[in-house]
Amino acid sequence: MKHNYLKIGGLTALILIMFIVTLDSTITNIALPAITSDFSSTLTDSNWVSTVYMLTLSVFMIPGAKFADQFGRKKLTTLGLLTFGIGSLMSGLAASLKLLVVARIIQGLGGAIISPVTVALAVSLFGNRQKAQGSIGIIGAAAALAAASGPAIGGLLIHYWSWRLIFFINVPLVLLALFLLNSCFKESYDLSVSKKIDYFGITLLSFGLFLITFVLLKASDYGWSSMKILLMIVGASLSLAIFLLIEPKQEAPLLDFSLFKNKSFVASLLIYMACGFTIICSSVVFNFFLEDILNYSTLKSGYIIMFSSLMVMVVVPIGNKFGQQNGYHWPIVLGTISMTTSLLLLANINYHSTLFDMIFAMVILGMGFGLAGLSQISAVLHIPAQKVNLASGIINAGRQLGSCLGIALLVGLLNGNLKTATQTIRHDAIISVNQAQLSKVVKQSALAKIKSEVYYSGQLKHHNFNMASLKSVASKPQNLPCPKKGTSEYKLFISGKQFSKIEKKLAKKSTDLKTAANLMQLSKKQQQISEKIMLESQAKELNQVAHQIKDNKNEQLAKAFKKTFYVGMLILIFSIPAAFYTDVKVKSKIGPKI
Template sequence: MSEKMKRVFAFTAIVLGFFMALLDTTIVNIALPEMTKHFGGSVSGISWVMNGYNLAFAVLILTASRLADQFGRRKVFLIGIALFTLSSLLAGFAPSLGALIVLRIIQGLAGAIIVPVTIPLTTTTFPRELHGAIIGIWGAVSGLAAASGPALGGMLMEKLNWQWIFFVNVPLGVLSVILTLVFIGESKDASAGRRVDFAGTLFITVSMFCLVYGLIRVKDWGWTSAAILLFFAAGLLFLLLFLYAERKGAEPMLPLELLKIKVFNGAALTLLIVGAGLMNISLLTSFFLMRIMAMTDLKAGLILSMMAVGATLTSAISGPLSGKYGSRWFASVGILVLAGATYSLGGLSSSSPVSGILLRLALAGIGVGLTMAPVMSAAVRNVPEEKVGISSGVINMTKALGSVLGVAIIVTALQQNLDDKMGVARSSAVQMIRTDAKLLPQVKEALTASLQSADSGGEGGTASPPAPESAAAAVGAQLRAAASKLAPAQREALEQAVPAQLREAEALVGRIGAEMKEAAVKGFSRTFALASLLLLPGVAFALISDRSPRRSEREIPAAEKGTLL
């Protein structure tokens, strides 16, 4: 077999493992309602099927990168794939919600092992002149995996059942293991010792746990609650202890000289911003499509996959070109395009055509593709070759942290904006009911109670107005109860008024529904605008994410070039 074909099979093994791990960050979300029906329990309980994975993923990434550099990337990658495949199989047969959450945490740990190792495995498999093109494909797969989760999950749910979102990983994992064993050779960081940095491992693990767990619980406890502030303070304290341990340690897991490379820091911060932006646009758009436009999970997932199309195409192009022209301008333009697409989504209404949504999401995907692959390529290109592994861990950790941070901020903002707009709409609805001259007092009372019931039944401030059917049932029940207490002549008069009262009530509910839906649209619009603004600092970081291609190697000082002594 030719060397070229061996590389193709090796890259296929890497991509399969990488695709599985990233796919599982989003594919599960669409199945949460079905899991709730299957296992029972609360919404907050079932959310840990998603949160447990993300928490474990973010906590272990840096440690896994270091261990792979020390003891063999191929070996660690195989452990990650095998663990991920086995936990996926068992998750499909999970007997209880608690067991499923534990298996999802194990999946997250395995994903943290897999993802950062894929970059150094790729760069050691291919010659340096092909790194830009290969990382471009890597970036395309990254965008495809993250964005196609809802669509693939929706199709599996419709044709099979929720267990298959886990079973689908098994053949992919088995194939990846076989191809890895046959076609990928072992590689290590020759400058890394064999001693495990226990202090650094402990401090960064506790730090990331506190920060990520705190961000996950913000929506439950609030940004200013004592518990949240305590978690954030502990996270920052242990991060400082980690940096101190790395400075004093004989064989630190993170050589601090990496943090002296300005372009590497720029790349890491760019991916933190883009990670937040990508999660925000996916979350807000999926909520808008399903809550405001009343789309099914499958339809919403298929529409969201348009972002993957744009990202895949542009990643495959921008990755190789960034190796020649640098990543700075690609990434800067990409973030501006992503910010513009996010802002434009705020212009959607409940009756917007699907073509308009697809166009906006394709544009967002183009922005992601212009940013992710070039910045990832720059991060690898601007560090010493033997430090690609730990560098990959750092930038993947910042991207994962950005995703969790983005969700925490945008969920809080969406809650506040919807509360503001819907609160005004509910007050207006109550006033409309009270001032309607055609309605009897009993009907007004029934409609007001129905409105309050819909409000309390909503989740996250997105309560819907009472449906005409439920409103009619409430009105009918109220009138029948009132009629039963009247004399026969009065009862007959009231029963004759029922049809007219029902028609007026249904018409009024229709007007209230339109007004409340418009209020919710305004709440989403304001949140999309905020999400677009949060992306703008990424432009400044993108501009320092790579060196100017006009600067030759001899012009770059050794310290800036990242030589580690």
Template sequence: MKRPGLTLLAVALATFMSYLDNNIINVAIPAIERDLHLTTSGMEWIVSSYILVFASLLLAGGRLADVWGRKRVFLIGLAIFTGASLAAGFAGSVDVLVASRAVQGLGAALMTPTTLAIISATFAEGRQRAAAVGIWSAVGALALAVGPLLGGLLSEYLSWGWIFFINVPVGIATFVLAAAVITESRNPQTPRRFDVPGVLTSAFALFALTFALIEGHDRGWTSPVILGCFAVAAALAVAFVLIERRSAEPMVALSLFRERVFTGGVLALMMWAFGLFGIYFFTSLYLQGVLGFSPTEAGAAFVPMALLMAGSAVVSERISHRFGAGRVVPVAMLLMAGGIASVSLLGADAGFASLMPAFAVIGVGGGLTVPLTASVLDSMPRGEAGVASGIFNATREVAGLLGITVIGAVLTARQGALLAAGQTPTDAFLGGYRAGLLLAGALVAAGGVAAFVGLRTVRVGRHATGAGAAPETGSETGSEPVALAR
């Protein structure tokens, strides 16, 4: 395999680990609860500590990569993530496990936005970069689906610690490979001074918002703590914008949002994550609570969807090259919206066979949205690849949490109304679940409209550098990005 292919392999392995840790723990929670004698709060924080730190620091991680070098930050993040995984596997108390999960989130926040920035620096714009992004996205899709299945198998037949130990040999191998094959890259025009006020305001704003979204259901949406967190997040967001407008060396150049492709892409991604992540979460409850699937069976139900998503992601570059991202992405999101809405037609007697057609449509549509990411990368100045990737990933994580929150509120409200009307708990849950599905489908369809507006003139292969673009350099050589076919 040539050097660009090995570089892609390294960032794909790292992406697989970080995406896997987003959801592998969910089905292992009962086993952890028994061993560590967890309270309800402890169970929640084992899951939430990772997401909280990860989402809060993605933007800062992206800018660090642009300033200090993508390879350097990637290796630091990978080392932190791997070491924290080892500590989590050996954790003998809930405090150690929660702390280890938080440190994992820090490593992932450094590593994840850097993967896309490395792809942007390694592969030439157009079809070669789009193909690399397609493979990167396919690996992420596989991790999201394999997570629950792998978590169930490891916790059932080995021990829950293995859901973390599995990262260690993969992390070490990836570190060795990445150190050997990834070429350091940064933009010589990117300021070397770090925008500390911008980093602090953005990180604490994302932290406050993420905390409120995670804790709001249990503490109450009108509780002083949750309302205070929302107020702090809003105030810090305003402060961040004012700081960045006045800074001579801002962490985020606000001119990025004048790029129609970038802004349209971020809005489309927000709607995509809002709808899909929320339904992914509540569909797991439907499979286990209504259809009676075991955790392992519920995880397995998502595998065909993920395989189709991965397969269509790989071929999405060819389709987009022929028809244009401005056509392919909106159609793909409409497919996803239709698949999500069609699940609402299923009832309490559904099985694998009746689930698969809708899941297949969602999978194919999800894979064909990959040109959205490639188009946004191509529209950016190369020196902003890291922070643009950080914005993209932070948007996805926060929008996904918001989707779980809002769709959960719709589900709960409808469920309560049906219970009050005398329906059985199962029928009431189904009624609420269907209302949530329809909302999610509508939001994903709205994302398709945003993608159509933002990407309507985009074709894979166009050379888009964005305002103020400057050529990338290697750390010493000043080399150009390497073509996939070279």
């Protein structure tokens, strides 16, 4: 009985660890506007809150996994949890943006240590991989759920409390995980590796990963052709090339390169990277569309994206059970195809799409993400048990790099598409105003408004245009244009003009002064009526131009997102063949499996 309690408590600790580390990768994206406002900073500066966390995770995950194998997984996990908890507390208490960024680096360092160790700890807790498969599936489900539910949880906490709570909430969870970890686990090591630290390999790999991750995350800000980014690409290439040349010859290398001879491991790594790539589509790109284009609240956007999280909870246990009995490659294949399909659905969402359309796309994405996320299990199925922790570190780092690639490619592409769309909106709006039957004053005011308001500066809220303020200018009877031919206003205007001419002629011919005066009065009233007709015609024309510009704006912006999602879909299509090899038993030279 006590043994069962230890297993339940230990599994709970591992679920908590995986959940909080993964959650903090996506939850901050939705908090950036609130953080920007609170610290009176720019969105570019605030974006470092997310960037440094992902950078730190990507750089230190593999060394963290290696140190855990060498010096004790329980010991390193305890250290990592303490570091993560301190970083979370500091993040919540941060009095400035700089302090928050420093706190996120500390938090990321703790996360890099603890996240790859969960699989190896699960194996040690349950005795072997066969018995641990179910628990590894639950841990993977926790990671998938956290990644998908970040925007929903973040939106809820920010709406009802504060962005600081997204960090404070980690502290009690860390304390609980620490208690369970030290109560339920015994120390475990990889006895096949040397205790010698490969400082040279760690330096080369960490430096290379840092540079390549930085380039992927920030190249869109600095520009791909900027000297800083080009030098970083060169530095990353040299560092990683030297690492690959020298590291296999080391006495105690940081990486066991024979892992990459295993087809299942490599295929699972590629699919898990695709999972990281896909989550950017919902947590960043689609969330931008909901909040900044449709002007949904943070909470409403979170609720829509939440359906992907609910689907993860449903499909992962089913997929894991099926995978244990029939092989994991089938649910992973279905998951990869579903992720691809979800991007096709997202590409066809526009201003006229219903809430059901959006929720359905999130359901399909959640199903795909949950099933494809089982590649975290398939990655360690056919490798030696003592290499599970290192393998877990590599695939978790792979998912982070997949997310970085998603940010670099999709967000960079989206920015370019939105800039092009805004230029088209501006150009078409100017043509619409120039062709409209408007007075010179109204046209000048409208054109000035377009030039000052219709632009794109890298933030998604600078393409709005509202002609409501022009109504006061349009209501002034100065140099009014003739109503457009073919309209009812034009017919009334022409008729009134003719009546006015007739009345003036009759007034001139009339010998009765009183009759002549009455006719002239009628002519003036008719001119006033004609003026009102011209004003109403101009107001109607201005309203039509406004609707035309708005409809074109909606169409162009929807196209910008459509192009972005199509590119993401094409990339996922190329990953589908790899899914078939994620659970293939092969003869391996990397030692006997336990």
